[in-house]
Amino acid sequence: MDINEIIKEENLVYRKSAVLNDKVFNFCPGCGHGVVQKLIAEVVEEMNIESEVIGVGSVGCSVLVYEFMELDVVSAAHGRAAAVATGIKRVMPDKYVFSLQGDGDLAAIGTSESIHACNRGENITMIFINNGIYGMTGGQMAPTSLHGMKTATSPYGRNEAMGHPIRMSDVVAQLEGTYYVTRQAVHTPAMVRKAKKALRQAFENQKLNKGLSFVEFVTNCNSGWKLSPIKANQWLDQHMLPFYPLGDIKTEGVIVTKDK
Amino acid sequence: MAELRLMKGNEAIAEAAIRAGADGYFGYPITPQSEVLEYFMAENATERTGMVVLQAESEVASIYMVYGAASTGKKIMTSSSSPGISLMQEGLSYLAGAELPCLVLNVVRGGPGLGDIQPSQGDYFQSVKGGGHGDYKLIVLAPSSVQEMSDFVPLAFDLAFKYRNPALILADGAIGQMMEKVDLFEPIPRKTEITEPWAVKGKQPGEPKRTITSLDLDPYGMEKHNEHLQAKYRAMEENDVRYEAIQCDDAEYIFVAYGVSARICQKAVQLAREKGIKAGLLRPITLFPFPKKQLAELADRVKGFLAVELSAGQMVEDVRLAVNGKVKVEHFGRMGGIVHSPFEVVAALESKIINV
Numbered sequence: 048m049d050i051n052e053i054i055k056e057e058n059l060v061y062r063k064s065a066v067l068n069d070k071v072f073n074f075c076p077g078c079g080h081g082v083v084q085k086l087i088a089e090v091v092e093e094m095n096i097e098s099e100v101i102g103v104g105s106v107g108c109s110v111l112v113y114e115f116m117e118l119d120v121v122s123a124a125h126g127r128a129a130a131v132a133t134g135i136k137r138v139m140p141d142k143y144v145f146s147l148q149g150d151g152d153l154a155a156i157g158t159s160e161s162i163h164a165c166n167r168g169e170n171i172t173m174i175f176i177n178n179g180i181y182g183m184t185g186g187q188m189a190p191t192s193l194h195g196m197k198t199a200t201s202p203y204g205r206n207e208a209m210g211h212p213i214r215m216s217d218v219v220a221q222l223e224g225t226y227y228v229t230r231q232a233v234h235t236p237a238m239v240r241k242a243k244k245a246l247r248q249a250f251e252n253q254k255l256n257k258g259l260s261f262v263e264f265v266t267n268c269n270s271g272w273k274l275s276p277i278k279a280n281q282w283l284d285q286h287m288l289p290f291y292p293l294g295d296i297k298t299e300g301v302i303v304t305k306d307k
Numbered sequence: 308m309a310e311l312r313l314m315k316g317n318e319a320i321a322e323a324a325i326r327a328g329a330d331g332y333f334g335y336p337i338t339p340q341s342e343v344l345e346y347f348m349a350e351n352a353t354e355r356t357g358m359v360v361l362q363a364e365s366e367v368a369s370i371y372m373v374y375g376a377a378s379t380g381k382k383i384m385t386s387s388s389s390p391g392i393s394l395m396q397e398g399l400s401y402l403a404g405a406e407l408p409c410l411v412l413n414v415v416r417g418g419p420g421l422g423d424i425q426p427s428q429g430d431y432f433q434s435v436k437g438g439g440h441g442d443y444k445l446i447v448l449a450p451s452s453v454q455e456m457s458d459f460v461p462l463a464f465d466l467a468f469k470y471r472n473p474a475l476i477l478a479d480g481a482i483g484q485m486m487e488k489v490d491l492f493e494p495i496p497r498k499t500e501i502t503e504p505w506a507v508k509g510k511q512p513g514e515p516k517r518t519i520t521s522l523d524l525d526p527y528g529m530e531k532h533n534e535h536l537q538a539k540y541r542a543m544e545e546n547d548v549r550y551e552a553i554q555c556d557d558a559e560y561i562f563v564a565y566g567v568s569a570r571i572c573q574k575a576v577q578l579a580r581e582k583g584i585k586a587g588l589l590r591p592i593t594l595f596p597f598p599k600k601q602l603a604e605l606a607d608r609v610k611g612f613l614a615v616e617l618s619a620g621q622m623v624e625d626v627r628l629a630v631n632g633k634v635k636v637e638h639f640g641r642m643g644g645i646v647h648s649p650f651e652v653v654a655a656l657e658s659k660i661i662n663v
Contacts, residue, residue: 134331
């Protein structure tokens, strides 16, 4: 059977978003970054807003986002994506503006810019990849590294003198400027579907002009964690998710109270 | 409409930005330039022209808001004073690397460190040599009157867009705080359409996507980008040197000074001439590009130069490079916020150059 006989319109159940180009992702096998970038592309395509989107990249594993996406993208300095996105959105209020940052970028060097963009209620979508480690720099301790976590700069485990892991989504949910705050994951198909819905919501919210939408993705970092992709996903389930529980933290400007 | 008003330098620059059709201002308060942001707010700049005015959480945030907003091809500015400008150096390097036009005002105060809030010119090196990392230059304009605080705003925007490069207005605490009459120019309406082909606006169908970045991991690509930047800086040196020569035609001795020091030297020229010393003043208006050629030409026919600065001697190095040993070049400066008197300047000319 010829391949063209199989690839027929009625047989197509999946295709790559046209917002992603054919460049090969530079991510390690099994990494969540690629899934998140794919979801951004799909959401933008499904909303049919390619010509109205301006993305803001950052420094770390998401630095080359402009290479893979067929979108106008501004690449920010380490930690400054929220300020850059603020500048763009303030002078182009009719555009959809999103930022994409990792944990070192958003929650260490860029904490001030992140908190204040959230507090001003900038009408943007902040996307936060939390894998508890510096991936691109080579596996150093991140502000989100778990207690006891071994990294290149905490080789015997993160101890109290090195500070505590920061739950950034819970922090920004406390600020009046955030309208939607959610924590998602992308390492199982069911989670990917849920995460995409949340991401779509975070983009749709920009139409409302009611404040900032913040989407955290708890992901693995096989290379940084020094685990195979499968073992990394298991470790994520066992260690990351208990500390960073998934779900909406704030919806329509109100903190979600969990029933016990 | 054009208008004559008595204003502080800091107010004049804010009024000029509104009139020049600026699209956005992002800034953080710091003495002695807080009047800039205060004026935008008190004057309801947003209501007057629709421009965005936002108080940022820090100078670091300010310069990156400028970076983001400037990526859209609009006229964007910030202002600060020395310690705040130090915080912006990383951002200025990124802006220069990504080739984004913008306007930055530095109303210089005494340093180093927290220093004081009096006039100084101690940020010359930082401004003209590239205070951030990497090989880059800013276009640097040095106003010496409140009038020039106003006039240099549209000029700085024009140069910034001409070269796709950040422009810096390097003032000092005296020029920022003093009041003078200003002939305000006719307002220029804000641009309604962005025509810059590089500006981000959302990828349009049938057009290539636009990327604003200073990154290129390929070292050959990065070297090429650097060569392109250097060619741009050479073009600035070729085409956009600005200076004022006062009584240089018959002068035997030349003061070289900018900003408030140039004002003092103008008086010193008069005092020296009353004493029979043929003095003149060469006032660089652009500190980068620096009037090297003009100084080299003067060096062929004068007996000496005195660089007069509110610093330990920074611009004097560029004067020495231009004069290239042909005649004596000395420096006279006061520091820490002390401003020299014209009498001291003349005495320095006599003791350091004439009577040696």
